[in-house]
Amino acid sequence: MKKLISVTVNEKRYELAVDSNMTLVDMLREELKLTGTKKGCELGECGACTVLMDGKPVSSCLLLAIEADNREIVTIEGLETEKGLHPIQQAFVEKGAIQCGFCTPGMILSAKALLENNPNPDEHEIRKAISGNLCRCTGYQKIVEAIQSVSSDK
Amino acid sequence: MTEYSTINSRAPKIDAPDKSTGKAKFINDLNMENQLYGALLQSPLAHAKILRIDTSRAEALPGVKAVITAADAGNIKYGVSPARYDETLFCIDKVRYIGDEIAAVAAVDLETAEKAASLIDVEYEELPALLSIEDATREGAPLIHDEYPRNICADVHQEFGNVEAALAECDVIRTDTFTSKMQNCAFIEPQGCIADYDHRGYLTLYTSTQVPHYTQRTVAMVLNMPVGKVRVMKPYVGGGFGAKASASAMEMAACLLSKKSGKPVKMNFIREQVFLHSRSRHKFIHTMTTGVKKDGTIVALKHHCTLEGGAYSSFGIATIYYAGSLLGGPYKLQHMKYDAQRIYTNKPACGAQRGHGGVIARAAWEQQLDAIAEELGMDPIELRLKNMMNNGDTSCNELYMSSFGMRECIEAVRNQSGWQKKKDALPRGKGVGMACGFFVSGSGFPIYRSETFHCTASVKLTEDGGVAHLFTASADIGQGSDTTFAMITAEALGIPLHAVKVSSGDTDFGVDLGAYSSRQTLMTGFAVKQAAEDAKRKVIEVIADELRISEKEIDVKNGKIVFKNAGIDISGIRSKYRKEHRGWHSLPKGNQLSFIEAARIAFLERGTIIGQGEYRPRFLGGTYKGAAVGTSPAYGCSAQVVELSVDMETGKITIDRMTDAHDCGFAINKTSVEGQMQGSLLMGVGEALFEEVKFDNKGRILNPNFSEYKIPTALDMPNITPVIVESNEPYGPYGAKEVGEGAIMPTIPAILNALYDATGIRFTELPLTPERVYKAIKQKILETESGNSEK
Ligand code: FES
Numbered sequence: 014m015k016k017l018i019s020v021t022v023n024e025k026r027y028e029l030a031v032d033s034n035m036t037l038v039d040m041l042r043e044e045l046k047l048t049g050t051k052k053g054c055e056l057g058e059c060g061a062c063t064v065l066m067d068g069k070p071v072s073s074c075l076l077l078a079i080e081a082d083n084r085e086i087v088t089i090e091g092l093e094t095e096k097g098l099h100p101i102q103q104a105f106v107e108k109g110a111i112q113c114g115f116c117t118p119g120m121i122l123s124a125k126a127l128l129e130n131n132p133n134p135d136e137h138e139i140r141k142a143i144s145g146n147l148c149r150c151t152g153y154q155k156i157v158e159a160i161q162s163v164s165s166d167k
Numbered sequence: 168m169t170e171y172s173t174i175n176s177r178a179p180k181i182d183a184p185d186k187s188t189g190k191a192k193f194i195n196d197l198n199m200e201n202q203l204y205g206a207l208l209q210s211p212l213a214h215a216k217i218l219r220i221d222t223s224r225a226e227a228l229p230g231v232k233a234v235i236t237a238a239d240a241g242n243i244k245y246g247v248s249p250a251r252y253d254e255t256l257f258c259i260d261k262v263r264y265i266g267d268e269i270a271a272v273a274a275v276d277l278e279t280a281e282k283a284a285s286l287i288d289v290e291y292e293e294l295p296a297l298l299s300i301e302d303a304t305r306e307g308a309p310l311i312h313d314e315y316p317r318n319i320c321a322d323v324h325q326e327f328g329n330v331e332a333a334l335a336e337c338d339v340i341r342t343d344t345f346t347s348k349m350q351n352c353a354f355i356e357p358q359g360c361i362a363d364y365d366h367r368g369y370l371t372l373y374t375s376t377q378v379p380h381y382t383q384r385t386v387a388m389v390l391n392m393p394v395g396k397v398r399v400m401k402p403y404v405g406g407g408f409g410a411k412a413s414a415s416a417m418e419m420a421a422c423l424l425s426k427k428s429g430k431p432v433k434m435n436f437i438r439e440q441v442f443l444h445s446r447s448r449h450k451f452i453h454t455m456t457t458g459v460k461k462d463g464t465i466v467a468l469k470h471h472c473t474l475e476g477g478a479y480s481s482f483g484i485a486t487i488y489y490a491g492s493l494l495g496g497p498y499k500l501q502h503m504k505y506d507a508q509r510i511y512t513n514k515p516a517c518g519a520q521r522g523h524g525g526v527i528a529r530a531a532w533e534q535q536l537d538a539i540a541e542e543l544g545m546d547p548i549e550l551r552l553k554n555m556m557n558n559g560d561t562s563c564n565e566l567y568m569s570s571f572g573m574r575e576c577i578e579a580v581r582n583q584s585g586w587q588k589k590k591d592a593l594p595r596g597k598g599v600g601m602a603c604g605f606f607v608s609g610s611g612f613p614i615y616r617s618e619t620f621h622c623t624a625s626v627k628l629t630e631d632g633g634v635a636h637l638f639t640a641s642a643d644i645g646q647g648s649d650t651t652f653a654m655i656t657a658e659a660l661g662i663p664l665h666a667v668k669v670s671s672g673d674t675d676f677g678v679d680l681g682a683y684s685s686r687q688t689l690m691t692g693f694a695v696k697q698a699a700e701d702a703k704r705k706v707i708e709v710i711a712d713e714l715r716i717s718e719k720e721i722d723v724k725n726g727k728i729v730f731k732n733a734g735i736d737i738s739g740i741r742s743k744y745r746k747e748h749r750g751w752h753s754l755p756k757g758n759q760l761s762f763i764e765a766a767r768i769a770f771l772e773r774g775t776i777i778g779q780g781e782y783r784p785r786f787l788g789g790t791y792k793g794a795a796v797g798t799s800p801a802y803g804c805s806a807q808v809v810e811l812s813v814d815m816e817t818g819k820i821t822i823d824r825m826t827d828a829h830d831c832g833f834a835i836n837k838t839s840v841e842g843q844m845q846g847s848l849l850m851g852v853g854e855a856l857f858e859e860v861k862f863d864n865k866g867r868i869l870n871p872n873f874s875e876y877k878i879p880t881a882l883d884m885p886n887i888t889p890v891i892v893e894s895n896e897p898y899g900p901y902g903a904k905e906v907g908e909g910a911i912m913p914t915i916p917a918i919l920n921a922l923y924d925a926t927g928i929r930f931t932e933l934p935l936t937p938e939r940v941y942k943a944i945k946q947k948i949l950e951t952e953s954g955n956s957e958k
């Protein structure tokens with residue numbers, strides 16, 4: 014059964030008819046072709062599918078598309094502007110926080126949510142904020158360093 | 168010291184911007200017009216005869232375009248090593264583990280494909296499931312493969328020197344047994360692929376692989392096609408760590424489905440299938456007897472190992488040899504005996520995982536050496552310094568150390584960790600431990616017997632002279648090889664990094680054995696350097712001709728042509744170049760000729776300038792059986808100090824600090840080298856503390872997910888102090904060798920040794936879960952109390 018929803022993704026408004034059992038991650042990837050949001054487990058365990066919903070990080074594989082009705086979603090594609098990469102993206106690039114890059118979109122969005130609430134997180138707060146985002150490549154250290162480097166009080 | 172313009176720096180990865188924005192495409196991000204979706208039918212039983220397969224209900228389902236079974240796939244055997252080809256694409260007469268592939272379906276959408284797969288009727292006759300080494304080796308146990316009596320997949324016996332005689336001369340002899348559990352590589356991106364068989368009979372397979380070349384060969388062999396008609400390309404790959412280092416049944420099923428349906432076929436594993444496919448670290452049981460002299464000289468090692476292999480060989484024949492041969496270093500050891508068996512069981516096949524074969528052996532031995540140091544009253548670091556090999560040494564199993572910064576590594580971690588202050592000085596519940604590591608820098612031989620080059624590379628200068636385009640079939644799976652090779656190309660050509668473009672991971676670009684055995688930086692890097700130098704030489708030849716000077720007087724630096732002697736008139740070349748670019752802005756100025764001008768002139772003179780390079784190891788020692796596994800053009804080594812705390816009430820371990828030094832020969836990209844070290848340590852921490860694939864008594868995996876197969880999160884990892892040691896490897900490009908796998912080697916034993924320091928208990932079984940640690944602490948308290956009351 015299809016249901017009509019209205020959702021804002023990366024500041025653009027969409028009216029979509031989606032299957033009532035379609036997940037948010039599939040809506041983003043398949044309907045909107047925003048494949049920057051990854052699927053690592055589809056069980057809410059890896060964080061690769063993290064997006065921001067009304068500013069909060071959520072696992073988009075655990076949500077139904079219809080739950081995003083009237084909500085505001087930000088995906089990794091929504092961070093770059095005409096001026097270039099978002100400072101968190103830039104920091105990830107420069108600090109070597111990206112290896113395979115599969116966890117990166119979710120990781121960056123979790124970092125963004127953290128820094129918006131807490132512009133000066135300490136190391137433990139950073140580690141806590143990204144603890145739902147698994148990374149098998151980096152050992153997390155360079156990710157933590159990247160996030161630290163963009164906190165307002167470095 | 169040589170001054171470099173690009174390498175030995177911290178250049179950001181060339182693909183990082185695209186990966187940071189979601190632009191980078193991974194396999195599941197790719198789609199093709201009219202693609203079908205594939206699904207596998209996998210065995211629900213661990214061991215059973217197949218009596219009958221009926222696909223009619225599946226075929227009748229609307230939307231189904233192709234259904235394939237062994238009747239279509241045939242009975243060609245494949246695997247990783249030709250010495251143990253024991254798999255067929257689909258099960259023929261029996262299934263050997265839960266997850267074994269029986270059939271595949273392609274349909275218009277995934278739901279239909281999955282539904283159809285579930286409609287295939289299979290009649291089984293259940294056989295006893297052999298779920299442990301004991302079950303599989305019990306007298307009268309059924310055979311998992313008829314060709315392998317007693318379910319022994321491989322049986323290895325090696326002896327170097329004379330162990331029994333040497334042990335008789337030793338002052339301290341110690342025997343310990345150590346057991347680990349089956350692991351999962353647990354990369355975050357599940358495997359996926361799209362196969363596209365075209366009307367001319369050419370097949371393109373896009374897949375998340377570490378090894379395009381081996382996959383190409385296996386697909387061609389199993390589908391009975393010429394290798395040249397199979398092209399394997401990898402998009403960005405979300406980690407591999409070993410499990411993506413061979414062709415899978417899914418990949419070949421997709422190819423066959425595409426051939427049969429005439430449409431591209433897309434397939435993906437879900438997380439559970441990643442666990443079923445497995446091909447990750449074996450369960451190992453090591454028993455080691457080590458003999459040393461009073462002064463700490465390590466004399467002999469008698470080593471027995473049993474590996475639980477699962478249902479198929481996969482990399483196992485290499486694994487079993489590595490588990491022995493990698494103890495040949497980093498210590499001088501004259502006598503070593505190794506006896507091992509790899510046993511088939513009805514579980515997913517184990518294969519290679521970061522530190523292939525050597526990780527648990529290293530953990531067991533480094534812990535034992537610590538215990539021996541204690542018996543001798545020696546500092547464990549002193550024991551290791553006393554025995555380590557040096558540059559130019561050859562091990563008893565004929566491994567040659569062409570460069571070896573072991574001393575520097577040990578000293579670095581000793582100094583930077585504050586070892587002297589902490590050893591034996593930390594309160595109960597806190598501990599410090601150290602260990603060393605040793606690993607190959609690329610396998611000396613391809614996995615199939617061949618004289619093949621291990622890699623070829625070409626650097627094509629674009630006709631405008633502005634870009635050097637590197638083509639390599641090597642695989643960047645996140646470790647950053649594309650960036651490394653771009654940096655090598657830029658350095659060797661003398662041009663800036665931004666002027667290098669890399670196309671990689673495609674069998675159409677040449678031969679490259681791929682990302683496994685920590686080979687690419689040394690081997691592919693060598694070929695890339697040669698290709699870039701070849702292109703540079705061709706440009707210089709033309710310029711020398713034009714200017715009527717000797718080639719020896721010309722070099723390229725920072726994108727400019729530099730002449731040995733002053734007063735060379737470049738105006739002829741420059742005006743030739745400028746004439747071609749009327750109306751263009753930003754033409755070269757100044758009195759130096761740019762490489763762009765020179766390369767353009769070279770193109771006008773000679774046509775496309777392509778530099779070529781290739782690499783094949785020199786003859787590497789060892790003629791005994793199994794010598795091919797462990798020989799490498801170079802060896803990396805490492806040392807690590809771990810500090811941890813144990814909650815004595817709960818048994819929970821917290822890793823507080825890690826100091827890790829690794830001899831990578833020469834760091835092409837320092838950030839990448841540190842990243843490999845930090846990532847390796849994470850895998851070691853996970854394996855030491857919590858990772859274990861668990862099974863029920865039917866052979867079902869109990870924890871095929873990240874909530875119950877726990878890998879380290881950001882909260883489980885401490886900060887790591889990485890120290891890069893550069894020993895300048897003579898056989899590596901600019902002196903570079905491995906870091907990707909060797910760095911994991913010291914982690915588990917350093918944790919074990921720190922845990923002993925904290926608790927006074929030697930743990931001989933992994934993982935070190937709170938439950939296991941707590942029980943042991945309690946046991947020890949009881950023993951001490953009863954000991955006290957007896958007194
Ligand atoms: S894909 Fe959603 S948490 Fe893993």
Ligand code: FES
Nearest residue numbers: 113116148149150
């Ligand atoms: S960079 Fe590969 S999973 Fe994080």
